[in-house]
Amino acid sequence: MNVQNLARLETRTLPRHLRRLEAESIEIMREVVAEFKKPVMLYSVGKDSSVMLHLAVKAFYPAKLPFPLMHIDTTWKFREMITFRDETARRIGIDLIVHVNKDGIARGINPIDSGSALHTQVMKTDALKQALEIYGFDAAFGGARRDEEKSRAKERIFSFRAAGHAWDPRNQRPELWNLFNTRIRQRETMRVFAMSNWTELDIWEYIMLENIPVVPLYFAKQRRVVHRNGTLVMMDDERLPLRPNETPELRTIRFRTLGCYPLSGAIESEATTIEDIVAEMRLTKVSERQGRIIDTDEAASMEKKKREGYF
């Protein structure tokens, strides 16, 4: 930690709205631990997961995290994400479960030949359902935010899932005050979005003020990319075949959101520090999900995926 960071820590004053969001998330996390038998935190390695993990450490301090982290690995994540994930688990000293849908691998499902929709269905949604059932988790924290997408804006903080994990938007439990209905029966589960009320800007401001480590891919650097379908796709390893007329080039880019590398669009940017990112965020004219190739597959696709059990 350099001197400048230290100084910032000592004078830590969060703006009031961030303090409120922080306290609200902590309250939700404690509620889950008090009420459920076997919770798990879904850790996707992105910025929201970084904040979620940081909040969890605060919520249960000085105790250790009373639940494991779980990463649903599609085997197509950026290499830097995997390195960061393992470092983080070591640094905080927590149990990390990594789950891969072996069946999907055996069937040869991948984002390039199978298409993003099938890949997401098998390697993310199905994998998640599998893992929840194998380990018998009854509640799963997710880092999704309501400002990400319009069907998420409609979802409860405690999102009840019947035995097949499906979200039923027409039949959500009313959620009043801070009184959460945590009752479920056997085989039913709860998805818990402790950061529902955060915005992307809140996340970055909080990361800056709290000095939270994030994957380096969020910072601008020269990286090898190709232009594809109107986005910049990074050549993270040798598995991405070049199409005719495509030539890789070095560009100074970064990511606003991270997922499977062939499905994550990069943005051109000069932002190399968190301060730069916050400044860029305030000026940007496009949304965070712009770069995600999976959402635009079809109209209302997020709602559809959630009905099938996606996060």
Add this chain to the structure above:
Amino acid sequence: MDTDAAGCLGEAVSKDQLRFITCGSVDDGKSTLIGRLLHDSKMIYEDQLRALARDSAKHGTTGEDIDFALLVDGLEAEREQRITIDVAYRFFTTPRRSFMVGDTPGHEQYTRNMATGASNAQLAIILIDARKGILVQTKRHSFICSLLGIRHVLLAVNKIDLVDYRRDVFDGIVRDYVAFASALGFKSIVPFPISARYGDNIIYRSGNTDWYHGQSLLDCLETIDIQSETTDLPFRFPVQWVNRPNLDFRGYAGTIASGSIAVGDEIIVAASGRSSRVKRIVTYDGDLAAAEAGDAVTIMLENEIDVSRGDVLAGPTQRPTVADQFAAHLIWMDEEPMVQGRSYAFRIGTQSIASGNVTRIKYKIDVNTGEPPLAATTLGLNEFGFCHVATTLPVSFDPYHVNRRTGSFIVIDRYTNRTVGAGMIDFPLRRASNVAWQPLTIGKQERAGLKQQKPCIIWFTGLSGAGKSTIANIVDQKLFAMSHHTMLLDGDNLRHGLNGDLGFTDADRIENIRRAGEVAKLMLDSGLMVICSFISPYMTERDLVRKLVGKREFVEVFVDTPIDECVRRDPKGLYSRAKSGKIENFTGIGAPFEAPRAPEVHLKTLGQPPEQLADQVLDALAAREIISLT
């Protein structure tokens, strides 16, 4: 770059968040207004705008123009039907404030979703269509806002473009509304003439309404003074979770609901009255000297007193009420109506109450007309009532109008686990400290010991004519012959005396079983084997009786005879009378029978002589070691 960031944060340190909702009647323009606010405060990105233009062409209600409502109506069903169904939470921020807005549905059938949105709001924008004026839903939503404790209202007279921006229309609506709302206890009502569709008076004052000299809607949202009421109230700390990582650390984790606390302060545990002092206020960022409402902290006490999840810590002088009966306003949120006397689960703060019930609906409130109170024994979906509630354990609370965090509760169906109601406590009916159990020196064990038997309740349930009484009688005779002290309680017989005042409505059936259960329990306590024969159609009530007594003492016998067979037998001629409409609410015809999921004994009666069925019951009693057959 560093200075830049420091600059934007410097201004932000005092920045707070305002949570509000939009409400009002169907199509008054709530979603459009939010879409407009998001758009004009530059919260909508270019790619989202392009998607919106595509959507507007497909689903829009605005012809060639962009339909801003589609920014918030995010569910497929909403876009297809062009209405709002569930609350959407959206966010926007200006240099002065950050906002979280809940867009609530105007349709009456989705009132519960509107109440959900209102429960966490500090302010409401109530929209009125300038062409239509105050409608039934306007009144309904205003009432709900008031009941849920919202004290600030922005009255947005919308679609002012469609009445040629006329001042007299605006003034008339404002006058009507202020007159109507005078009884609702709002602290402020600020009116605005707006057009959500065209943006008049939303971000900037509009040239189309030069007669209007007030603020723009956004100006008002940014500057309105919503005092944080909670810090000035007495200290309340609902314990959420006991943090005990090792033997040297025992802390109580929770969020301060109201007031403030400092190291060294004396506290009491509301339910037990035990007291201690605050030793440390622990957070990850270091210990605090003091903390206040809204802070999520971990409190350590000086001495080890008994504290667990659900306890409320408070100051020694201004304590919360502790009671097991209270009066409350209730909104019902489930298709299945609330019935007086039925057992439900409750959540009050961090307290989970496994069982309680509404003992009386004092009256139902007609929120549409404001007509005088109506008598009622049930509350249907979206109905409001003023009720008496009894819980099996005492709860700690404050009146809702004083403290929203410690005076609110939700009601949960114990079987479906749905959230079926929400309540706001008004006052206690009986303080828990007044009721004490009269201790008995000679107990159930002693009394049963004298009779050389194990006391139990054998509960027969099934349709009318299923054969309950016949089988119960034979069981009674056989037990008697084995020198057991028994007693038989029969539904029909009890209705002549103890339950002579009860009919066959849901509420009366529930009360019927409650009384029968209590009587059976008294007999059980006197050491008897009690045989009960009641249709008892509802799972909830049978389980209530089960809960009254010990685990191994309740034996449920399901006399399972298909309805067709009961109708064929019709020993008392009741089915034919029910079918011809002479008897209302007859189980199996006009009223439901909920079969037990896991009865101790399941008797399939078709083709079986009653004698053998009775033996099956005795076998089951023997298997449970209640009797011995040798």
